[in-house]
Amino acid sequence: MRPSRDTLGHRGEAEAAGYLRSIGYRIVATRERILRGDIDLVALDGRTVVFVEVRSRSSTAHGHPAETIGYHKQRRVAQLATAYIRRHHLEDCSVRIDVVTVTFDGPEGRPQVEHFQNAFESP
Numbered sequence: 001m002r003p004s005r006d007t008l009g010h011r012g013e014a015e016a017a018g019y020l021r022s023i024g025y026r027i028v029a030t031r032e033r034i035l036r037g038d039i040d041l042v043a044l045d046g047r048t049v050v051f052v053e054v055r056s057r058s059s060t061a062h063g064h065p066a067e068t069i070g071y072h073k074q075r076r077v078a079q080l081a082t083a084y085i086r087r088h089h090l091e092d093c094s095v096r097i098d099v100v101t102v103t104f105d106g107p108e109g110r111p112q113v114e115h116f117q118n119a120f121e122s123p
Contacts, residue, residue, distance in 0.1 A: 008104070012056025012111075013040055016100040019113045025050065035083045037076060041100075042084065048094045051081040053119070056102045065101035066116065074120045097121070 017027050020043055029042035041052035053073075055065035077097060085091060099119035103112045 008056050008058060009054075011104070012102040013054045015056075015102045015111045015113055016052065016054040017041055019100065019115065020052065023115075032084060034080055034087065037080045039077070039080050039084060045096075048096060049085070049090055051077065051084070051095070051097045053077050053097065053099050054102065055099065056104070058103075059105040060103055065103060066099060066114070066119075069099060069120075078121060 013030065017030065020041070021027060025043040025045050027041060027043050029039070032039040032042055039051055040054040043050045043052060053069060055068055057065045081095065081097060085093070085095060096118045097120055099116040101114045101116075105112075
């Protein structure tokens with residue numbers, strides 16, 4: 001039985017957060033609710049605030065997870081990031097948007113994590 005979309009999303013976000021921690025990022029928020037939307041992860045990479053969009057798939061049979069981030073989704077993530085920056089008074093910080101993809105059909109059932117820094121235009 002395939003996991004539900006929400007379960008897959010939560011698993012992907014947990015894998016992404018673990019990966020980012022392993023490379024030195026500090027996770028400061030998960031599933032941050034703002035402007036009737038969610039920012040998957042907010043992290044610090046040194047002194048840079050990083051907004052992370054996580055995309056998860058059970059396989060790549062129908063394409064890579066990163067292919068699901070179109071123009072409208074990019075624009076929405078940028079809007080949410082801008083609102084977060086304003087809400088937390090981070091206007092003087094450097095900011096970027098990363099994408100982390102997680103595919104759960106890796107060898108031996110291990111998730112495959114890919115990280116795309118500065119994946120699209122940030123606020």
